[in-house]
Amino acid sequence: MPPRRAAPDSSSAAPDDARARILRTAADLLFVRGYGALTMDELAHELGMSKKTIYVHFAGKDEILLAIIGAIGEGVRRQTDAVLGDRDLGLVEKLRQVLLIISQNMGRASPGLLRELQRLAPRAYRSIDELRATNIPLVIGRILRMGAAEGLVRDDVDPQFATEFWISAINGLSDPAVLGRTGLTPRETFDRAIRIFLDGVATEAGRREIAAALDSGAPPRPGGGGRPGNRAGG
Numbered sequence: 001m002p003p004r005r006a007a008p009d010s011s012s013a014a015p016d017d018a019r020a021r022i023l024r025t026a027a028d029l030l031f032v033r034g035y036g037a038l039t040m041d042e043l044a045h046e047l048g049m050s051k052k053t054i055y056v057h058f059a060g061k062d063e064i065l066l067a068i069i070g071a072i073g074e075g076v077r078r079q080t081d082a083v084l085g086d087r088d089l090g091l092v093e094k095l096r097q098v099l100l101i102i103s104q105n106m107g108r109a110s111p112g113l114l115r116e117l118q119r120l121a122p123r124a125y126r127s128i129d130e131l132r133a134t135n136i137p138l139v140i141g142r143i144l145r146m147g148a149a150e151g152l153v154r155d156d157v158d159p160q161f162a163t164e165f166w167i168s169a170i171n172g173l174s175d176p177a178v179l180g181r182t183g184l185t186p187r188e189t190f191d192r193a194i195r196i197f198l199d200g201v202a203t204e205a206g207r208r209e210i211a212a213a214l215d216s217g218a219p220p221r222p223g224g225g226g227r228p229g230n231r232a233g234g
């Protein structure tokens with residue numbers, strides 16, 4: 001076993017700092033090396049602290065997993081709220097940035113990790129679905145309403161129904177068994193599915209602008225939705 005990394009004396013660290021450091025290190029182990037690598041022994045080794053100190057902050061591995069997933073959800077909400085509330089961005093650019101944030105976070109979990117969580121940590125796996133059910137209405141629902149006001153989303157689209165449709169679709173497509181059949185990663189699945197979804201709800205002008213923004217990665221013209229100077233406020 002390699003020597004332990006030098007680490008600050010955890011006994012003098014503020015509780016919140018120690019907790020955050022435990023979560024960062026645990027997330028690195030989980031997403032880089034897999035579920036099996038996230039043991040209390042290995043975590044203590046990587047942190048350079050005793051297991052007893054870790055147990056002061058977390059009751060065990062399951063609680064750490066739930067905290068990691070919760071922290072990711074809070075981070076996504078914080079970042080997307082900042083983007084959607086930025087009045088200097090047009091709606092299509094807001095959409096592009098929000099989708100990039102979500103896609104990057106989904107890309108952290110491999111199909112293999114999801115299979116492990118589904119089989120070995122069902123509570124943590126269920127919390128991922130619950131996280132989507134909480135975050136998607138706040139993000140996609142808001143974008144659909146803003147898009148309708150900008151002329152990018154069809155008038156006949158019910159934002160609440162479309163949001164529920166998207167939750168069911170992405171939960172189903174992200175199931176490890178489905179990922180095994182499609183051969184896609186969670187990030188690839190999200191990127192393909194969101195294009196199909198947006199193509200279905202968008203107006204003709206909206207489809208052109210959204211596709212151009214997602215394909216090029218370049219910010220669209222100021223104002224976003226085909227109306228010069230018209231900005232979508234958060």
